[in-house]
Amino acid sequence: MTxxxxxxxxxxxxxxxxxxxxxxxxxxxxxxxxxxxxxxxxQGASAASEDILGVTTSAGGRxxxxxxxxLSPLAAIxxxxxxxxxxxxxxxxxxxKNVVAVSAADMARLMDVNGKGLGLTPALLxxxxxxxxxxxxxxxxxxxxxxxxxxxxxxxxxxxxxxEGGRDWRFEIAGIFEGETAxxxxxxxxxxxxxxxxxxxxxxxxxxxxxVRPSAQVSPAVLAARIDARFANSASPTRTQSEKQFLExxxxxxxxxGLIVNLVVGAAFVTxxxxxxxxxxFAIRERTFEIGVLKTLGFSGSQLVILLLVExxxxxxxxxxxxxxxxxxxxxxxxxxxxxxxxxxxxxRGVAIMIALALATGALPAIAALRIPVINAFRTx
Numbered sequence: 001m002t003x004x005x006x007x008x009x010x011x012x013x014x015x016x017x018x019x020x021x022x023x024x025x026x027x028x029x030x031x032x033x034x035x036x037x038x039x040x041x042x043q044g045a046s047a048a049s050e051d052i053l054g055v056t057t058s059a060g061g062r063x064x065x066x067x068x069x070x071l072s073p074l075a076a077i078x079x080x081x082x083x084x085x086x087x088x089x090x091x092x093x094x095x096x097k098n099v100v101a102v103s104a105a106d107m108a109r110l111m112d113v114n115g116k117g118l119g120l121t122p123a124l125l126x127x128x129x130x131x132x133x134x135x136x137x138x139x140x141x142x143x144x145x146x147x148x149x150x151x152x153x154x155x156x157x158x159x160x161x162x163x164e165g166g167r168d169w170r171f172e173i174a175g176i177f178e179g180e181t182a183x184x185x186x187x188x189x190x191x192x193x194x195x196x197x198x199x200x201x202x203x204x205x206x207x208x209x210x211x212v213r214p215s216a217q218v219s220p221a222v223l224a225a226r227i228d229a230r231f232a233n234s235a236s237p238t239r240t241q242s243e244k245q246f247l248e249x250x251x252x253x254x255x256x257x258g259l260i261v262n263l264v265v266g267a268a269f270v271t272x273x274x275x276x277x278x279x280x281x282f283a284i285r286e287r288t289f290e291i292g293v294l295k296t297l298g299f300s301g302s303q304l305v306i307l308l309l310v311e312x313x314x315x316x317x318x319x320x321x322x323x324x325x326x327x328x329x330x331x332x333x334x335x336x337x338x339x340x341x342x343x344x345x346x347x348x349r350g351v352a353i354m355i356a357l358a359l360a361t362g363a364l365p366a367i368a369a370l371r372i373p374v375i376n377a378f379r380t381x
Contacts, residue, residue: 025319033327065206079218134174138186312362
């Protein structure tokens with residue numbers, strides 16, 4: 001019997017206890033995988049670029065629009081390489097729970113500023129130009145809704161009414177954009193600004209945000225300060241942030257998602273740590289006689305410690321691996337709808353936590369085993 005075989009057999013000497021421990025570990029790492037994937041997706045961990053700046057009002061907040069007249073002064077600021085603008089329209093399709101987001105933009109400007117990140121192509125832009133009510137739909141949204149190119153959809157807006165009354169906005173799907181990477185948010189539609197602007201009852205010639213691409217020789221933070229200084233004394237003062245900061249600030253309107261995720265994951269792992277340590281200590285007490293035999297046969301203290309750590313690590317790797325696999329499957333099946341992004345960074349952190357917990361939970365029982373005198377171990381029989 002090899003050293004690893006001995007550790008494996010010890011781990012499964014009581015199958016029910018081992019399975020229950022693995023279920024606890026798998027549940028904890030499933031919680032970790034889902035919450036961390038959600039955080040990575042909502043913050044745009046790999047898609048949000050630090051060199052794309054969203055310019056919004058600072059005093060009035062996100063609900064106050066910016067005038068289209070600010071476009072020319074903004075574009076004239078030194079080191080502004082490109083400017084796009086966006087008006088957001090939130091609504092639902094068929095039922096109120098089926099919420100979708102529509103970003104109305106100038107397609108050519110959006111292509112210039114962030115076309116690569118969104119996966120826009122000249123062919124997609126040409127398809128939208130054929131009619132004013134045509135839209136581009138993100139791959140995640142199209143797959144979730146079962147939409148295809150050429151299909152007509154009606155979005156009932158929550159707060160953007162049409163001039164003729166009503167809140168129904170009818171669009172024809174001209175194409176589907178894929179996004180540059182798997183973590184790129186594509187759960188929305190891109191409509192033509194001129195169509196939405198001409199048809200809406202209020203807020204004509206205003207935008208919700210400008211999207212700015214800085215030149216290569218300027219720091220985004222420096223350009224952000226320069227933009228805000230330019231509009232500081234205007235009728236519409238602005239606040240400029242990186243796209244990642246913009247998304248994080250948007251989420252903080254509702255809650256500090258990062259803090260909530262850390263608290264939930266921390267509570268799960270602390271509970272797991274106490275359960276596993278307690279279980280392993282009882283397992284060592286049950287095997288006091290065997291530990292005495294191993295010491296008599298010549299097993300050194302370091303060998304006993306390694307044996308117990310490998311045994312604990314075996315349980316953690318199996319249970320934690322199952323939990324991470326389930327989290328990955330959930331992100332694949334429901335990721336687009338729930339904003340889950342199971343990135344390599346999430347996996348690496350999960351494996352690191354798994355190893356750290358295995359060492360931490362195995363250390364105390366291993367120390368307890370070392371302190372058992374051989375003569376006392378034999379007296380247990």
